Amino acid sequence: xxxRFSNRVIVCVLLFVxxxxxxxxxxxxxxxxxxGFTQSTLDNDQFDSGSVSxxxxxxxxxxxxxxxxxxxxxxxxxxxxxDPERSHVDIRELVWLHVAQDWExxxxxxxxxxxxxxxxHLVDIINQTDMVENLDGEQKLGQAMLNVSLIxxxxxxxxxxxxxxxxxxxxxxxxxxxxxPEIDDHTFYESAAKDKHVDLAVRWTQTFDDWDxxxxxxxxxxxxxxxxxxxxxxxxxxxxxxxxxxxxGLDVQATLDEWLWKVELIHRSGQGEAFNAFTGGxxxxxxxxxxxxxxxxxxxxxxxxxxxxxxxxxFDNDIFVGGRLAMNDAASSELLFGIISDVNDSTRFYNxxxxxxxxxxxxxxxxxxxxxxxxxxDPFNSIxxxxxxxxxxxxxx
Amino acid sequence: MKKxxxxxxxxxxxxxxxxxxxxxxxxxxxxxxxxxxxxxxxSSKMTMTLKNANGDVSIRKMRSKTLEVHGDGDKxxxxxxxxxxxxGTAFLSFTHVLDADxxxxxxxxxxxxxxxxxxxxxxxxxxxxxxFEDLSSREVEKYAYLYxxxxxxxxxxxxVIEVRPNYKYSGYTRSVVWISKxxxxxxxxxxxxxxxxxxxxxxxxGYQQYLGQYWRPDVMVxxxxxxxxxxxxxxxxxxxxxxxxxxxFNKSSLKRAR
Numbered sequence: 345x346x347x348r349f350s351n352r353v354i355v356c357v358l359l360f361v362x363x364x365x366x367x368x369x370x371x372x373x374x375x376x377x378x379x380g381f382t383q384s385t386l387d388n389d390q391f392d393s394g395s396v397s398x399x400x401x402x403x404x405x406x407x408x409x410x411x412x413x414x415x416x417x418x419x420x421x422x423x424x425x426x427d428p429e430r431s432h433v434d435i436r437e438l439v440w441l442h443v444a445q446d447w448e449x450x451x452x453x454x455x456x457x458x459x460x461x462x463x464x465h466l467v468d469i470i471n472q473t474d475m476v477e478n479l480d481g482e483q484k485l486g487q488a489m490l491n492v493s494l495i496x497x498x499x500x501x502x503x504x505x506x507x508x509x510x511x512x513x514x515x516x517x518x519x520x521x522x523x524x525p526e527i528d529d530h531t532f533y534e535s536a537a538k539d540k541h542v543d544l545a546v547r548w549t550q551t552f553d554d555w556d557x558x559x560x561x562x563x564x565x566x567x568x569x570x571x572x573x574x575x576x577x578x579x580x581x582x583x584x585x586x587x588x589x590x591x592x593g594l595d596v597q598a599t600l601d602e603w604l605w606k607v608e609l610i611h612r613s614g615q616g617e618a619f620n621a622f623t624g625g626x627x628x629x630x631x632x633x634x635x636x637x638x639x640x641x642x643x644x645x646x647x648x649x650x651x652x653x654x655x656x657x658x659f660d661n662d663i664f665v666g667g668r669l670a671m672n673d674a675a676s677s678e679l680l681f682g683i684i685s686d687v688n689d690s691t692r693f694y695n696x697x698x699x700x701x702x703x704x705x706x707x708x709x710x711x712x713x714x715x716x717x718x719x720x721x722d723p724f725n726s727i728x729x730x731x732x733x734x735x736x737x738x739x740x741x
Numbered sequence: 742m743k744k745x746x747x748x749x750x751x752x753x754x755x756x757x758x759x760x761x762x763x764x765x766x767x768x769x770x771x772x773x774x775x776x777x778x779x780x781x782x783x784s785s786k787m788t789m790t791l792k793n794a795n796g797d798v799s800i801r802k803m804r805s806k807t808l809e810v811h812g813d814g815d816k817x818x819x820x821x822x823x824x825x826x827x828x829g830t831a832f833l834s835f836t837h838v839l840d841a842d843x844x845x846x847x848x849x850x851x852x853x854x855x856x857x858x859x860x861x862x863x864x865x866x867x868x869x870x871x872x873f874e875d876l877s878s879r880e881v882e883k884y885a886y887l888y889x890x891x892x893x894x895x896x897x898x899x900x901v902i903e904v905r906p907n908y909k910y911s912g913y914t915r916s917v918v919w920i921s922k923x924x925x926x927x928x929x930x931x932x933x934x935x936x937x938x939x940x941x942x943x944x945x946x947g948y949q950q951y952l953g954q955y956w957r958p959d960v961m962v963x964x965x966x967x968x969x970x971x972x973x974x975x976x977x978x979x980x981x982x983x984x985x986x987x988x989x990f991n992k993s994s995l996k997r998a999r
Contacts, residue, residue: 445988448997495988
């Protein structure tokens with residue numbers, strides 16, 4: 345991967361600290377994955393049927409000063425049989441953390457998660473999505489940052505300075521789960537500083553009894569690009585355009601016995617017309633279903649984005665309904681499934697994820713994603729032939 | 742003067758006699774609470790061995806920290822070390838006497854802190870035979886008490902009291918607790934399920950005294966009579982008054998618990 349100069353300095357400093365470490369602690373996992381595609385490709389350049397991929401994510405952690413100082417180093421690598429864009433390496437974390445009585449400082453590359461909802465994460469904006477990893481967008485690229493966290497009676501205030509920007513990863517010409525035509529490597533920025541723009545973010549969180557509240561503001565390069573057509577000599581391709589945006593976010597969760605009520609709301613300006621987006625709903629848990637040890641949660645969320653279908657937004661007016669079954673057994677068996685349905689047309693996105701442990705260190709996961717696209721304008725239209733069943737076997741150490 | 746002394750003696754024995762089984766049960770619970778008071782904070786390492794009816798074994802390792810809270814339930818932070826796929830997962834709980842507990846879970850793969858429903862009191866802790874409520878702090882007001890009798894456990898004199906939960910979502914109608922007369926700690930607990938049939942028995946052994954006051958067991962074994970599964974919970978490296986504070990029990994400390 346390409347690292348900016350400031351990132352290189354951080355890497356050097358941290359590698360020095362890392363070198364000083366006496367007692368080391370390594371953990372992590374290696375995994376083999378098979379993706380089976382049941383339908384023929386939409387574009388002849390895309391690979392057909394199945395694909396094998398290997399991934400590796402070791403983790404180094406060392407602390408000193410009685411735990412008040414620590415470094416974490418988490419590199420990640422994936423090799424993919426058919427899509428060179430999916431074969432990639434990244435530094436997920438390389439961060440020094442210092443903890444004091446009422447503040448914490450993080451310097452380096454790190455991952456940060458904000459938000460409460462399940463179907464999508466509107467408020468979460470610090471890290472870029474590693475889209476080649478998984479269609480669900482849950483995997484993130486490491487982000488260079490300086491983060492000061494103030495822990496006070498009135499809540500936790502986080503201030504972030506984010507030097508350097510990571511472009512979203514997209515599957516290559518030969519890959520599945522891509523737009524048609526594909527998104528080209530050429531990237532355009534609103535800022536003259538391009539990917540060297542220093543972004544800023546601030547977030548306040550507080551717990552009021554059963555209520556967990558977060559308010560955040562982000563100023564900088566949008567993590568979500570605008571996708572624009574760009575004619576080349578050979579054909580038409582799509583390119584990414586990254587605007588400078590302001591985004592204010594609010595996330596609230598009320599935990600009322602077996603009910604979890606969740607809301608995420610954002611207002612973003614600077615990316616075309618200013619817009620608002622909303623995700624909100626509930627999760628209700630049945631504890632000990634059918635006299636067993638298992639818990640079953642029912643999740644329902646409404647997804648709204650007032651950009652509507654122009655530009656194409658995947659979840660502009662959609663309903664998510666899903667279930668989560670936790671067996672609470674020795675193998676930690678779990679099942680998660682859901683459907684996102686567009687209210688306006690017949691686009692449906694079906695999802696199933698199951699996993700369990702074998703022995704002490706093996707985890708087998710199964711994922712299925714099935715798409716039925718209704719209208720041509722829907723972003724799901726170009727992946728309508730990409731129904732997939734994925735099996736992954738991971739060894740943790 | 743002698744007469745007054747005799748009168749007092751008679752009166753006090755009358756009062757003692759008039760003490761109801763409810764009062765005596767509660768008195769034992771209050772004494773147990775008093776003797777365990779003032780530990781401020783503690784930490785320990787735990788190893789759980791899960792065994793099913795076929796004898797298959799799986800191991801869980803975790804570290805636990807507790808902060809004593811006066812006038813409410815304690816605060817706890819549990820960090821999981823083994824098996825490797827859940828390493829770094831951490832669990833923060835603010836227990837309350839009668840209100841629902843506040844619980845947060847940290848998922849390291851996503852770096853996500855999740856507030857979770859506290860209705861899971863009766864649910865199994867890490868797939869083991871211990872329920873969350875079995876490992877929660879024992880506050881006097883959480884239960885209604887009834888003294889039954891005195892009975893020794895493995896030669897150790899004990900009070901036998903029946904305990905009924907006052908809080909919502911318990912998996913038990915009642916439990917019967919053998920409390921050591923010397924240590925005022927449970928030696929054995931029989932748990933009765935919602936249908937009032939015997940579900941589990943917990944046996945604690947290897948009690949050691951720390952700081953000349955606080956008794957803690959080395960081993961707790963929970964046997965499920967209905968499923969024939971068993972969990973052995975071993976404790977090591979008990980430490981008290983280690984300087985832990987509120988600061989070590991919040992969402993920020995949960996995120997970096999490792």
